[in-house]
Amino acid sequence: MRAKQRKRKKWLWIIGGGLLFILLSAGIYGYSIYHNVKQTANLMHEPIERSISEKRPEPISLEKREPISILLMGVDERKGDRGRSDSLIVVTVNPNKKSIEMVSIPRDTRTKIVGKGIEDKINHAYAFGGVEMTMATVEQFLDIPIDYYIKVNMESFKDIVDAVGGVTVNNPFTFTYEGVTFPKGEITLDGEKALKYSRMRYEDPRGDFGRQDRQKQIIEAVIKKGASFSSLVNYDEILTAIGKNLKTNMTFEQMKDIQTNYKDARQQIEQLHINGKGRKINGTYYLIVPEKERLAVSNKLKEHLEIDTTS
Structure with missing residues (x-):
């Protein structure tokens, strides 16, 4: 047992979620677990057609600890239907600053859909052109490179929460959703309840912005739970849930490099917000984000990625 512990390898699992985006860290012990990982x-x-982002002139170097960006996509795919991205969260990771920044893009945000030539809700990009079109559209909207994506089917996300033994969050107010009452204060959620907790929108006085915060609460809770030693007890279940429910363009070697060079970024997680005003255009509801607001968020992310900002 001690010999196995000396062979300990820690991994940074970045798990994206349909309604949340997940970063899960777990320690890996011994050859058999390493092999399963x-x-x-x-x-x-699941690679994509482009090799690097058009907004990044040179390929990213994980060995040099260059800041990276990850698009977490929660989708509602069903058999015979690609579906739409129910949740889009951009995560920037800067190991030099030992920090992570996360921003949810409201799914009703009106923007140009790259490759489609129209303005529409940003979450429709996935229905039109899958992962590639979604990444390109998010890149244009935020004017930053998107290096990696992680996609998870929303319905399957509860398996991942259950695999880490549930999560604990601090609920800001009491509400009931789909027959489940979530009391104010610290609550522990299994996978099904976590999914419902992160989906509720209309009873929240902050609407979709409140929903986004609850999604990010779940993400942070999974990060902390996954990073704990106790989660190793269920590593087979965790790996099974991840393998079935997640897709990413990261290779195994890239995951190893990220764990080695970026794990300290977990020390600080900052949540950013994109604000706008709702408006109906031709009978369809959109969130209109003012250019000043979009530019402010874009520059904050650029600064974290250590690339030039826009005046």
């Missing part, structure tokens, strides 16, 4: 990573791997 590698198999899971290979099962998750």
